[in-house]
Amino acid sequence: MPWSRFEKQWSIQEEGRILSYKDALREAIDQAMCLDPKVFAIGLDADDCYGVYGSMLNLSHPERVLGTPISENAMTGVALGAALTGMRPIHIHMRVDFLPVAMDQITNYVSKWKAMFGGKPKVPLVIRAVVGRGWGCGAQHSQTLHGMFAHLPGLSVVTPATPRDAKGLLLQAIALDEPVLFLEHRWLYKNEGAVPEEMYTIPLGKGQYLRRGDSLTIVAPSLAAIHSLQACEEHDLDVDLIDPRTIKPLDRELILDSVRRTGRLLVVDYDSPVCGFASEVLALVAEEAPEALLAGAQKMTFPDVPMPASGVLERRYYPDPDRIAAKAKAMISRVKGEGALV
Amino acid sequence: MMENAQIKPAEGLDLYERMLRIRLLSEHILEVYRDDVMETPVHLTLGQEAVAVGVCAHLRDEDVLSLGHRTHAGALAKGLPLKSLLAELYGRSTGCSGSYGGSMHVYDPEHGIHGSSAIVGGNIALGVGAALSFKLQSKEGVAVSMFGDGACDAGVFWESMNYAALAGLPVLFLLEDNQLSNVMPKSKHLYPDPRAIAANFMPTYFADGTDAISVFLSAKEAISEIRRTGRPAFLHCPTKRWMKHQGVEEEDLPFIHIDREKDCPIQKLESFLLGARMATPGELKQVRAHLEEELEAAIHYARQSPYPPVQALEV
Structure with a gap:
């Protein structure tokens, strides 16, 4: 698949430390893992040599990157169970099209869990998924679905467009005690922009x-x-x-x-x-x-x-x-x- | 069943007290439910008390119990205060889930109950997640995923056992097998023997789910094995559901045979404790009297508690 032909999109010209969207995501995950030993990443092929399109390569704590079987539904429940008992999981999916496999857990569990118990539980769970068309990939590998997920009460849906926002919003999502669906467009992965080196957060709900x-x-x-x-x-x-x-x-x-x-x-x-x-x-x-x-x-x-x-x-x-x-x-x-x- | 050398009198009495607490709650629900004072579907655990109690006897507060929709026995056995559960059933803001959960959704993290779910099967995965959490944090702890035979039909059952075995996680898969999925007999909804499926992934254990001593002894073995190895185990407890799937009517399916004397886990334990001279009739009576008082106080607490403010839903 000739990703390189169209992968880098037109991007905003900025001054400062220039980083790609993918590397901004990687930096956010790495900094969060270094700051808090409870942060871990889990997902199908999350621990392979490609590191989720490079967004999880060469992390400081590879022992906290866990691969999974092709069991998105149960693994979403596993991530939720870990979130409820003291961990801060980042559950990663290389394509958003795999999330409907976990629709029971996302719809009936993850998004409901806080409200269903009177607002008492902390649910520090981030579900990352890569959205967007590929190259002749057809109907099952080209979806976006952010509207469908935003329909569910209890679930935030985050869609960063720039490298700076990718890092700041991901750090914010990881820091929150509620579930966040974090959707990254595949075509933005190579886009570059100014990204501060230090940790920073961008609040959800601020355009x-x-x-x-x-x-x-x-x-x-x-x-x-x-x-x-x-x-x-x-x-x-x-x-x-x-x-x-x-x-x-x-x-x-x-x-x-x-x-x-x-x-x-x-x-x-x-x-x-x-x-x-x-x-x-x-x-x-x-x-x-x-x-x-x-x-x-x-x-x-x-x-x-x-x-x-x-x-x-x-x-x-x-x-x-x-x-x-x-x-x-x-x-x-x-x-x-x-x-x-x- | 009765291997009295392996159970101490205090342990036997504790099982008795926990089972009777659950039974008395069920009886209270039977009394008042038709008046609609509890506006929530109840899945009663009458006849199934031994499973939760026999297992929870080996759990500590920090151990996790992941429950499905039939919550009352497991929650009380694990330590959820009776008054919190009653207040939840009565729809009051002092309920264990602040009245947002009802009978099927109970919450008590201090006793290792991080919520329960009414979509059959999914809670199995949450218990596995809690076990992953113990492992990642290098904490001692066991998670128990409790589910019925209906949940064994679901893919999440397979997926959860597969991951727990691959990752090596300290979780007990506890099958409370009442042999019914709503009104469907197990022969119509589950082709293989669930224990045979589980045996592909982990050591399996068996107990008579109507007999608290049998469950106590098998659970002891299974849970010690999990604590020793950090790996999963499976415990199969066939039992009998006395009531319909939901509500306060007795089960009347033609293919279900229930003898409420012979199949009663509480009567079985009473006979055992008395026969083995582990308790006197007076002691058992005292336990009952104490529990009746506790129930009265809990009912009073629940009924005196405020309803949640409806303003909470204004946007």
Whole structure:
């Protein structure tokens, strides 16, 4: 599989210590393991020579990296049991498509455990999973699923777009006493950016502006944030670009403030369209700031079909910077009041 | 069964007290349940008391017990205070899970109960996780995953035994085999003998699950082996469920034969203790009187406790 052909995406030019997304993840895990002997990583092929696409190679505590059989459901329960009894597990899955195998544990156990016992238990469990299409990998190795998991009460869903956020959000997720699903886009692994060397955390539920503008608000998580920024910069678009950083909790105020100012909203979400993150953001604005929608609100997502394998179809399935730019331009050019709510 | 040289009188009386506590709670539930004062489905442990009690006699507070939906016997045997369980059943904020759990979801980490689950099978994995935690922290401790024959149908049963054996974890797989999955007989839901499956992974032990002494002795052997080797073991305890899967009606399946005298773990233990002169009728009576008082106080505590504030759900 020729990963190198497309693996490195357009990325933000920054000054400082430059690190890849993958190495930022690795550094977060290593620093957390060095700081706290209760942190350990566990997962299918977590301990092999590839180290989860390099994100777990050469750690200072290899004895705390445990491989597992192909038993995602039981192993999620094992990780939960360890979390409840004093450890801080990071359960890693090389593809998000393996998480549905563990859906009983994630839905009925992990996400419920704190609330089901009156908020008393501490559940310091991070589930890492790599999302995104490969190369002709078809329907079972190309999913995102962050919207599906965000639907579950009791589970936070984190989607870092930059190396800096990958490290800070992962350290935050590990530090929390509640379960966090941490979704890393495979296409961002080689992207580089400035990453502080010291340990730092970024709180869940705090989005960020990647670009400021007045004519259109774009909300886009994970790889979609980077592609949207690329579209804006290459086409010089007057866009307020928000990377929510976390799907849940969601930085509602940041989105509402922006939409109230720009009057136009585009959600770019590399996930399925029905009952998903994009729909959630549109619902938020419809509930809280309907007056701001007068110049239109749209979403750009996958089509509502499973991913096909053929390259021709696969490239059409995923939105890309050019299509984002075209959509944004069309929305910006629309006069307020015209074509409202479409 | 009765190998009286291997059990001390104090141990025998302790088994008796723990089983009777569970029995009296069940009887209280039978009395009040139809009035809807407990708004939670109950899976009673009438007739099955010996399994949890015989095993928990060998556990310390810090040892972990991972339970499924049929919680009452295991939770009380492990040390969950009766009043906390009753308050939970009565839906009060002083309940062991703050009223958010109900009968199927009990929580008492001080006694090694880190929650229980109503989706059959999954709790087996949580016990294995607790055992992994003991191992990673170099702590002495045993985890017990307690489950019924229905859970043996599920993939998580296999997955959990496989990992526990591969990783070498101090966990007891405790099969409380009431030979029913809801109303389905074991012959219709489980093809192989579960003990034969387990034997591929770990040493297995067997006990009569209606006989507290039998469970006590086999569990003693299994748990000492786990403590000695740090590796998993399996204990199979066939028993009999007197009630329907859920609720307060008696089981009336045509293929289930229950003799409430002969199959009663409490009566069996009484006869044993008296026959072996390990206890006098007066002592047993005293235990019962003490437990009845404890139950009265716990009921009072639960009924006097406040309901949870509904404002907690306002967003």
